[in-house]
Amino acid sequence: MSGAVHTAPGATRRLPRIPRAALPQIIALVAILAIDRAVSPGFFDIRMSGGRLFGSVIDVLNHGAPVAMLSLGMVLVIATGGIDLSVGAVMAISGAVAATLAGEPLAITIGAALLIGLVCGIWNGILVAFLRIQPIVATLILMVAGRGVAQLITGGRILTFSAPGLSWFGGGSVLGVPAAVVVTAGAIVVTGLLVRGTALGLMVEATGGNARASRLAGIETRGMTVAVYAWSGVCAAVAGILAAADILGADANNAGLYLELDAILAVVIGGTSLLGGRFSIGLAVVGALIIQSMNTGILLSGLPAEFNLVVKAVVVLAVLLAQAPRLRRVFARSAAPPKATEPAPARQQGAQP
Amino acid sequence: MNASPNGEVLLEISGLSKSFGAIQVLHEVGLVLRAGEIHALLGENGAGKSTLIKTVTGVQGRDAGTVRLCGQDIAPRTTEEAVAAGLATVYQEVNLLPNLSVAQNLFLGRQPTRFGIVQGGVMRKRASALLREFGLDIDPGRPLGSYSVAVQHICAIARAVDLSARVLILDEPTASLDAHEVEVLLGVMRDLAARGLAILFVTHFLDQVYAVCDRITVLRNGRLVGERETAALPRMELIHMMLGRALEHSVSTRDAGRPRGDCIGAFRDMSRRGSIDPFDLDLHRGEVVGLAGLLGSGRTETVRLVFGADKADSGTAQLDGKSTRLHSPRDALRQRIGYCPEERKTEGIVAELTVRENIILALQARRGLWRPIPRREQDAIARRFIKALDIRPPDPERPIGLLSGGNQQKALLARWLATEPRILILDEPTRGIDVGAHAEIIQLIRRLCEDGLALLVVSSELDEIVTYADRVLVLRDRKQVASLEGESVTVSSILAAIASDDVAPKEQAAKEQVAREEVA
Amino acid sequence: MSRLPVIVTTIVFLLGFAVCGLHFRHFASTRVVADLLTDNAYLGVLAVGMTFVIISGGIDLSVGAVLGFTTVFLALAIGPWGIPAPLAFVLVLALSAGFGAAMGALIQYLDMPPFIVTLAGLFLARGGAFLLSTQSIPVNSPVYAALVGFRLHIPSGGQIPLITMVMLLVFVVCGVLLHFTRFGANVYALGGSRSSATLMGIPVARTTIRVYMLSSLLAGLSGIIFSLYTSSGYSLSGVGNELDAIAAVVIGGTLLSGGVGTLFGSFVGVMIEGLIQTYITFDGNLSSWWAKIVTGALLFAFIAFQQILSGGVLSSLRRTSAPA
Numbered sequence A: 001m002s003g004a005v006h007t008a009p010g011a012t013r014r015l016p017r018i019p020r021a022a023l024p025q026i027i028a029l030v031a032i033l034a035i036d037r038a039v040s041p042g043f044f045d046i047r048m049s050g051g052r053l054f055g056s057v058i059d060v061l062n063h064g065a066p067v068a069m070l071s072l073g074m075v076l077v078i079a080t081g082g083i084d085l086s087v088g089a090v091m092a093i094s095g096a097v098a099a100t101l102a103g104e105p106l107a108i109t110i111g112a113a114l115l116i117g118l119v120c121g122i123w124n125g126i127l128v129a130f131l132r133i134q135p136i137v138a139t140l141i142l143m144v145a146g147r148g149v150a151q152l153i154t155g156g157r158i159l160t161f162s163a164p165g166l167s168w169f170g171g172g173s174v175l176g177v178p179a180a181v182v183v184t185a186g187a188i189v190v191t192g193l194l195v196r197g198t199a200l201g202l203m204v205e206a207t208g209g210n211a212r213a214s215r216l217a218g219i220e221t222r223g224m225t226v227a228v229y230a231w232s233g234v235c236a237a238v239a240g241i242l243a244a245a246d247i248l249g250a251d252a253n254n255a256g257l258y259l260e261l262d263a264i265l266a267v268v269i270g271g272t273s274l275l276g277g278r279f280s281i282g283l284a285v286v287g288a289l290i291i292q293s294m295n296t297g298i299l300l301s302g303l304p305a306e307f308n309l310v311v312k313a314v315v316v317l318a319v320l321l322a323q324a325p326r327l328r329r330v331f332a333r334s335a336a337p338p339k340a341t342e343p344a345p346a347r348q349q350g351a352q353p
Numbered sequence B: 001m002n003a004s005p006n007g008e009v010l011l012e013i014s015g016l017s018k019s020f021g022a023i024q025v026l027h028e029v030g031l032v033l034r035a036g037e038i039h040a041l042l043g044e045n046g047a048g049k050s051t052l053i054k055t056v057t058g059v060q061g062r063d064a065g066t067v068r069l070c071g072q073d074i075a076p077r078t079t080e081e082a083v084a085a086g087l088a089t090v091y092q093e094v095n096l097l098p099n100l101s102v103a104q105n106l107f108l109g110r111q112p113t114r115f116g117i118v119q120g121g122v123m124r125k126r127a128s129a130l131l132r133e134f135g136l137d138i139d140p141g142r143p144l145g146s147y148s149v150a151v152q153h154i155c156a157i158a159r160a161v162d163l164s165a166r167v168l169i170l171d172e173p174t175a176s177l178d179a180h181e182v183e184v185l186l187g188v189m190r191d192l193a194a195r196g197l198a199i200l201f202v203t204h205f206l207d208q209v210y211a212v213c214d215r216i217t218v219l220r221n222g223r224l225v226g227e228r229e230t231a232a233l234p235r236m237e238l239i240h241m242m243l244g245r246a247l248e249h250s251v252s253t254r255d256a257g258r259p260r261g262d263c264i265g266a267f268r269d270m271s272r273r274g275s276i277d278p279f280d281l282d283l284h285r286g287e288v289v290g291l292a293g294l295l296g297s298g299r300t301e302t303v304r305l306v307f308g309a310d311k312a313d314s315g316t317a318q319l320d321g322k323s324t325r326l327h328s329p330r331d332a333l334r335q336r337i338g339y340c341p342e343e344r345k346t347e348g349i350v351a352e353l354t355v356r357e358n359i360i361l362a363l364q365a366r367r368g369l370w371r372p373i374p375r376r377e378q379d380a381i382a383r384r385f386i387k388a389l390d391i392r393p394p395d396p397e398r399p400i401g402l403l404s405g406g407n408q409q410k411a412l413l414a415r416w417l418a419t420e421p422r423i424l425i426l427d428e429p430t431r432g433i434d435v436g437a438h439a440e441i442i443q444l445i446r447r448l449c450e451d452g453l454a455l456l457v458v459s460s461e462l463d464e465i466v467t468y469a470d471r472v473l474v475l476r477d478r479k480q481v482a483s484l485e486g487e488s489v490t491v492s493s494i495l496a497a498i499a500s501d502d503v504a505p506k507e508q509a510a511k512e513q514v515a516r517e518e519v520a
Numbered sequence C: 001m002s003r004l005p006v007i008v009t010t011i012v013f014l015l016g017f018a019v020c021g022l023h024f025r026h027f028a029s030t031r032v033v034a035d036l037l038t039d040n041a042y043l044g045v046l047a048v049g050m051t052f053v054i055i056s057g058g059i060d061l062s063v064g065a066v067l068g069f070t071t072v073f074l075a076l077a078i079g080p081w082g083i084p085a086p087l088a089f090v091l092v093l094a095l096s097a098g099f100g101a102a103m104g105a106l107i108q109y110l111d112m113p114p115f116i117v118t119l120a121g122l123f124l125a126r127g128g129a130f131l132l133s134t135q136s137i138p139v140n141s142p143v144y145a146a147l148v149g150f151r152l153h154i155p156s157g158g159q160i161p162l163i164t165m166v167m168l169l170v171f172v173v174c175g176v177l178l179h180f181t182r183f184g185a186n187v188y189a190l191g192g193s194r195s196s197a198t199l200m201g202i203p204v205a206r207t208t209i210r211v212y213m214l215s216s217l218l219a220g221l222s223g224i225i226f227s228l229y230t231s232s233g234y235s236l237s238g239v240g241n242e243l244d245a246i247a248a249v250v251i252g253g254t255l256l257s258g259g260v261g262t263l264f265g266s267f268v269g270v271m272i273e274g275l276i277q278t279y280i281t282f283d284g285n286l287s288s289w290w291a292k293i294v295t296g297a298l299l300f301a302f303i304a305f306q307q308i309l310s311g312g313v314l315s316s317l318r319r320t321s322a323p324a
Helices: A017-039 A055-077 A086-098 A107-128 A135-154 A164-171 A179-195 A201-210 A211-216 A221-247 A259-269 A281-300 A309-322 A325-335 B049-056 B079-085 B102-107 B120-133 B149-162 B179-194 B206-212 B234-245 B299-307 B329-334 B343-349 B355-367 B375-388 B407-417 B433-449 B460-470 B491-498 B506-517 C004-023 C030-039 C041-055 C063-078 C085-109 C116-134 C143-148 C162-180 C182-192 C194-199 C204-230 C241-251 C265-285 C289-320
Strands: A046-049 A052-054 B008-021 B024-036 B038-042 B066-071 B087-090 B167-171 B198-202 B215-220 B223-229 B263-272 B276-284 B288-292 B314-319 B322-324 B337-340 B423-427 B454-458 B471-476 B480-487 C151-153 C158-159
Touching: A017 A281, A017 B343, A017 B423, A046 B008, A052 A086, A055 A086, A055 A135, A055 A179, A055 A201, A055 A221, A055 A259, A055 A281, A086 A107, A086 A221, A086 A259, A107 A135, A107 A164, A107 A221, A107 B087, A107 B223, A135 A201, A135 A221, A135 C241, A164 A221, A164 C182, A179 A221, A179 A281, A201 A211, A201 B355, A211 A221, A211 B343, A259 A309, A259 C116, A281 A309, B008 B049, B008 B198, B008 B223, B024 B038, B024 B049, B024 B066, B024 B198, B024 B314, B038 B179, B038 B206, B038 B234, B038 B355, B049 B167, B049 B198, B079 B087, B079 C241, B087 B149, B102 B120, B102 B149, B102 C289, B149 B167, B149 B179, B179 B198, B198 B206, B206 B234, B206 B329, B215 B234, B223 B234, B223 B343, B234 B491, B276 B454, B276 B480, B288 B299, B288 B460, B288 B491, B299 B337, B299 B423, B329 B337, B329 B355, B337 B407, B343 B407, B355 B375, B355 B407, B375 B407, B407 B423, B407 B433, B433 B454, B433 B460, B460 B491, B460 C289, B471 B491, B480 B491, C004 C194, C004 C265, C030 C041, C030 C158, C041 C162, C041 C182, C041 C204, C041 C241, C041 C265, C063 C085, C063 C116, C063 C241, C085 C116, C085 C143, C085 C204, C143 C204, C158 C162, C162 C182, C162 C204, C162 C265, C182 C194, C182 C204, C194 C265, C241 C265, C241 C289, C265 C289
Parallel strands: B024 B223, B038 B198, B038 B215, B087 B167, B167 B198, B288 B454, B288 B471, B337 B423, B423 B454
Antiparallel strands: A046 A052, B008 B024, B008 B066, B215 B223, B263 B276, B263 B314, B314 B322, B471 B480, C151 C158
């Protein structure tokens, strides 16, 4: 069973789904931004310099781009009830490929980097869907080996490049907006269209909610599993390109290090249950922004950057506590009519209208 | 068989009631177990057997009623407390740990230790001794999972008995055993009864009931139908107690002389090893074919093959005269075959999705990933079916998990009707549904068939089946044993077919031989 | 049958060692073997805790971070704070045990996935280490010098330092704990089936909490070993070591789904990882990343092997095994 029912018992049932579910995340983001503003009065100031926007808010968007990118793929994987631990390593690989081919025409550079991400994702998907290996184990393999492969490509050095095409993704801008933000925004739109413009979103949610029933309803659950891991690989490849372009070099050791954990965290903060089912791409991105606003806020406050991880840990715990199945059950029980003495969760038996 | 109705009363259940939400699943059920007897608890799916066991053993709470064990009122809140009181249960799914050794399983939590170190040798020796009492001579050092299910069952029983159980509840222990293993297990049960234990034996194999049980209690729809001495209860009457309501009510309302439509589906020689013997099946436009038989007779297995949910080992399928491959639900969907499974919650609904999403799911799967049904069309489809089938509450955006069983069932029907199927398969469509919705669904089945659909309906409710089925196929021991048509579709003829070879007890031995081969 | 993976792992290790021995002169010596043990002592101790956690059906991502925290804590405690080394050891072990117990309690009582809870633990412990210090701090203490200097000489040049003895002792003691006590049986029971274990009256909550407590305690001990090994404390120590430990455990034949595995297998798994490193060091021309790639390939091979074993072979064995 999955815990991603966003239906609070009672009251808010009539409201459309997204706003109701989104409220806590948006409040959290606003609160963190308010704190940021408090510690750094110039937080919302934006200035134009050399045809490019600068300012703390822009920094949040710019630095949050890779995690937001990863969370786009991760949210789909998690919605099917899986997890992808390899995205950090895939970032390193695609960054390495892009840096190696930086001298080639841009289409080849980018195409090769994306292709390698796609291949990695399909590999994960096949292990999960056809070899039936638990997702956490299946993607662990690439998580371990992937960074080695990336180092193999770069020869263990930080491969720097200066090709204008690839560099644009780090330093360029469109109408003043940093390229990374533009690319990520584009990817969000593409993912949104792909998921909600086709039937993929519904099928992913159905599979994550009840895989057996979905198969019996004629959904090709295995093909879809491969597809979401493949997409996660592609998103990771894009994130890898952005990360490499940002420092004008591919650092196989540190590119994307621990970012898989941030991406998973962003998805969980975005309200998608690790057990699969209902998901929201927008909220996963909001989750990524929450994480980055915290990071930037800590930086601006003059606190040592070391506080980052501690604050993040506290946030994880807070989110977990809010989502803990047992706590939810306690709340559900106190809200339910006294008749429901059943230990099984309420959604097991249909409540009478 | 040693009927000992005079043994000391060990377990006395009286006035036990239980509801889930608004649905009452047990109505003041009573049961008496005496020392030294094996007592069968019988009934079809949904009769309330599992709930009875769960409420007695503390897995679930009860709403009303008393349970007395050896004269003491007990109300265990957990299985542990029930075991401590002397009431142990062994389920079909053995609740032991296949990854641990047999000896560890028998003595988990009470292993012999010295200075905190488990004395493996002593433990294995004790395990061997204990298992020998049950006629089992195996290496207790090997993992439990490396032994057959029968051995695992006996280990579970041995553990329970060794934990000083006086009353043993065996829930479908023989369901996955072969004929020889069943014999071994029944032997163990007889020995235990002879040692003064009381055994409550839940099964759907009537042969086994007649082989070992002293008395029989039958439940139906959560009510006690009766308690009888096995020796004084002919099989025909027993089946009647389990399935039938009053015969006189089951007047067929079918339009008897209706001409049969074209043959839509012709299935030949379909079979799957260990689940259903080869069978033929023809489905005609505007015809309802009923599948009748006791639990475990192969009804669900038959329809799963027709739908492609399980892969057939042999056989061919022709739809509208064309040979067709039916290897997966996707194939079936493409061929416009629909299937509402019996297990609504685990195989039917996606609980957290809305009613609308659940209704359009199969239609969307058929159209494919790239042709999403526009939201407006989704709303229209959902509204149409909510209205047509009277799904309540009429809110398409409510998660389907919050609806009652009957309304979930209607939404599942809507899911398949939205795909405009040629053939619709309904597995126990009225199970676990309140009386009102029950009647509506039967009405619906009739209407669909008038619309020219071919329907294949599995049901345990014989008096229901005879009201809508044009033809009834009777299954027994994973085999088709009769096909009844027209005037002969009556409750009594179905019952006769189910109980058929009882009439010839001489064939018993031959039949067991066959059963053995089938299981093997 | 359930021992097959361990046997295969052991054969792989022995073959690997033989290949190395033929390939490089001076490889097959007590010195190399002793170094193999010593260089991987901290990883071995981490793998012991991880074995318990994984057999119980969970996972612990926090161990590398706890190791890092411990080294920094010790360096500061023994240096600037002036706490005697033995007391610092006790303090840091108590701290890590309490940390693990807290994670276990969250997992047990709030029904939260171990993956996420221990991920939060990773952030917390690593963040704590950063807060203490981001510098690499050398430890100058007579106690350390004495402990590091204590060595057992074995024939033909090998030396067994204290940390190696501790690692071997941990394997033996925990091996007894896992394989020969009620607690150990309960750990297996949890991994086999939580619901069956509950039905059989196993103290599920207590066992879960103790498993995570043990894992963190051993991560703390591993931190002490690492601190002695490097004679310094650094907040980035042990980054990614949780992965090495998980990989060693899986290569050692423990199922990540829980319920099956041995401590001996994990030991061999650690030795295989160590052997790969040693090979690369001896070769001199190979780059360090081959270690990751080979480890990944081995992981895949073992997981696929177990999948085949549990899916096809095991069930067919079950079907044909004779009834009583």
